[in-house]
Amino acid sequence: MSNERPTAEDLRQGLTVEIVQGDQDVRSEDQEPIIGEVATIYEDDPEGPTVELKNGVVGHVKSVVHDE
Template identity: 65%
Template sequence: MADDPPTAEELRQGMTVRIVQEDEDVHSTEAEPLLGEIATVYDGDPPEGPKVELKSGAVGHVRSVVADE
């Protein structure tokens, strides 16, 4: 399915991604995604998307990778 989040293996430090923060309801369609650069990719592929920490310090689950322009 095209809307599936990427796997942890597909993510690399420095990639720009959209995440839903951990303290938000990751299953909610109203959660506002954050845009940022990956600092750390955590192991595992939970159903809500791989867990990452952005360079800004925000921690959450990846919804999508932002294509380089």
């Protein structure tokens, strides 16, 4: 995947993604991203698609985490 944020169409349940919670500033350099598996995909948004992780955290996808 490129450096661009994925779209909701690029995502599927079970993928591991890096997100920023919706109520936090995605431009903040202090912000630690949350990494987890996608449970539910909601919609595209200018800040990245909104997803709910299996642990219940909701946020905007920054990137997909690839297995190394």
